[in-house]
Amino acid sequence: MPNNKRIVFAINSLAGGGAERVLTTLLGGSAPWRNRYDIHLALLDDEERAYQVPDWVQVHQLDAGHKLLPSLTQLRGLLGRLQPDATLSFLTRANVANAWAMAGRGKPWLISERVNTSAHLGSNVSAHAARAMVRFAYPRAAHVIAVSEGVVDDLADNFGVRRARMSAIANPVDHDAIVRLAAEEPAFVPAGPYIVAAGRLVPNKNFALLLRAYARADLSERLLILGEGPERTALATLAASLGIADRIDMPGFIANPYALLARARAYAMPSNAEGFPNGLVEAMACGVPVVATNCASGPSEILARSPRHAINAGIDVEAGALVPTDDVNAFAAALRRVLSEPRRTACGAAARARSLDYGVERAATNYWDRIEAALAAPPAPAPSLNDNVRLRQGVTS
Template sequence: MKKLLIILHDLGAGGAEKMMARLAGALVDAGNDVTLLLLTGGGLHAANLDPRVKKVELQSQRTARAVPALARFLRANRFDAQLAALTHVNVVAIAAAVLSGTLARLHVSERNAFSHDKHVNPDFMVRVAYLVAPLLYRLIPNPVICVSRGVAQDLVDTTLARRQDVTIADNPVLDNDFRDKSPGPPSHRWLLEKTGSVIVAVGRLVPQKGFDTLISAFAALPDSDARLIIFGEGPLRAQLLDQARTLGVADRFDLPGYTCEPLAEVAAADCFVLSSRFEGSPNALVEALSTGTPVVATRCPHGPQDILIGGLVAPLVPVDDPIALSQAVALQLSTPRDLQRHSRLDAATRFMNASAVQTYLAALLGSPSS
């Protein structure tokens, strides 16, 4: 049994937070003693954390101010490996590891396309973290764990990081028995009592997710009875609703907010769409594949091409091209639902907990065994 530590800012509603909570539980399943340390504390996904995972909250007011407390914790508690997630947390963890003398055991991870993600958060300290992180990645003893080949290549191509400074580990997105589990009934009324085709998307309402392109593509569909549901919350809610009204599809479009059971909603839909402008390894796409529901995705940097095997599993369309997206969705809606269902399920299998956790153990410990 190895003693492992995961360092995160909190367990908020983001995909990285969800995956780190899942990874903690999967590492316990693999026979390890796991602690999840939150630099601040709380968050939506705290309720879903495996009770066998030890949780520590430093309650720092800001992530950047957590360095002294984290250094004290690392000095007082010896772990076989320490894993930090997200760029600004990585920088804090590196500083604390240096102060505590534990840098040799620290591993950091990048969850998104670095060259795109660095422009998203305007916070000054986050911007500073993105500036200094590539230099630190070149200097630290362990390679940066990236969630996809594309994320790793992007880091090498656009920063000081070298190929030897990166490695890859898959997200633990799915339960090991996902093929045998029913996702349960959906909650949305359009999915409970369907009167026509229903298209579903899931994600934060932010520019990265390209939901404005999706709404334009939806408005261009020849099927005037189709409906579109986007599950998620974010700052673009009012803008997206205004766009739907302008395009005359407001009565067939809904933003019901965050859903705790996205698989149930996607499983009942006729098509799932990932319209993102960039990603790391989109977990929502993997979850959609696991339901067998037909999917369409943009060929965005850097996850869909890998997950969908270059378009063999499901259609890939150019980013910010509503006409191409509309045509691909229309094709999926007119194709028998079960066509390529097994291919979609097979593509999702790689991201089962048991499979993915071995890639992390190999990266953290140098061996796929615990």
């Protein structure tokens, strides 16, 4: 349709991950806008795709190899050919590449920040360049969509993004798809009733805390941890040292986690930091009670409808429990409370009810409202190509 405006979404890849799943869910919920816009998707890295997009989305595969400089140059080349009317990117490297690629084009570009940026980038020497790029690029976006109010606060306080240019839109949960997938036979069957946790095996997810809390709680249920990552060996070693290795299952990445989530007795989220905890809400959509840390950002907004700073200690909530970060005793005690009946059944029902606030239609409408507002307004100031030195540093995710 030649008169349609062209919108390009960009992300690192569609390999397994929460942001990737959210983007494909949003695209799937964008059907009402397909007759008004030509919708494109740019993938920076050539990786096997864990998620599919609608066939009416035009996909452009790049091959940046997880590196920033090829991401900058390849995305700029692609957008030079496509001449989009607006762009929207997901994940830090794609966001920085979007800023570079849209520089000087006079068109609005938006970014979606999926993580608590300060926690994600860290504070070591190698993180300084990445932080500098975020401070340079993000304030120049036409709009920044954060996944939680905690992420908005972090970007405003630490990266110079004006609050007037930001909004928080919670990640969508495709309840219909979850119900359908939950009814399938699970790809892995634990040897008995189990608690489930899910996420990349990296330090910020703090599965070490979960192992220690699980050992201290002395539960009859097994512990199932879904996901893959560099911490696998260290976690297996820790489980052995705690004497619980024979009660821990770590089957790696599972394409359909919902079949396992729906059959779990509880969901555990021990993270030190989140942008928006997709797995938490998806477990709630399966009717599973939850125990989560009150980390930045998102869990307190989901479970207690309150900002993180308003909760100073662990609390019981309708859907389960919210506990301080890195507190083994509190997490263990919360697991025991939530697993006891009749509390477990009541929490599961409350979790399902709360998850309905995170529907696909609402999220898709909110995203497209921001895109259309940006199209109707003068574009935000874009980085100059003369600033390329500051954009050629080491953001890789």
